[in-house]
Amino acid sequence: MPIIAHNPAALFPRYRNYSHAVEVTADSRLLFISGLNGYLKDGTSMPETFEAQAEIIWQHIGATLKSADMEYGNIVSLRTYLADPQYDQENVRLRVKYLGDNQPALTVICCRLLESKWKLEIEAVAAA
Template identity: 35%
Template sequence: MRMEPVWPTTGVYPATADYVHAMEVRGAERLVFVSGTMGLRPNGVPGADLAEQLDLIWSNIRGILAAADMTPDNIVRLTSYLTDASFAEANAAARVAALGGRVVPTTAIVVQTLLTDWLVEIEVTAAA
């Protein structure tokens, strides 16, 4: 499988350093669509703050992907749902760290979650 970031040079605003407008995937045999994943501990209790929830989210995503014999290296698309716009910088930093600096198409949306203790939710698409 080959993943190739798409960097348009005309007709669209430039992407920032932490994401790309599109990802071309060739030769993938499997796709995994991961539901919105929250920063919950194994007992279902949310992390105490944003930093802990982001750590838990990425730990949970790694576990879900591992169950499909994948890693964050297989992520080709990501959407973050933030309960406050001020979480954007910490969320982006956690994403960049989790992906080892690899850029993928990403969207961040400010929303109201089902429970007020859930600060961030992230869904991903992975390919292998």
């Protein structure tokens, strides 16, 4: 299934691991992954640090993709909610770690999250 990145020259330069738009052709499977947080498997505990929470979230995304017979390269869109802009550089580092050369459409939003202990939440769309 071809995934086509659209980065028109008329727009500003794109960021790391990012495309201005991503086209998914017809006859594709789409997987919409709800916003995930850093809860451990018990559903009640999570680490305190941003990095540890983000690692758990990316592992949750990986497990969800695997359940649909997909991988990180199938992600076509990401929306990341950061509790504080101070986490942006670490967020980018981990996104590059897990996405490699994949450059999905991407939005990062800084906002107050539902639980004060959450440092971030990530939702994704994948296609195959």
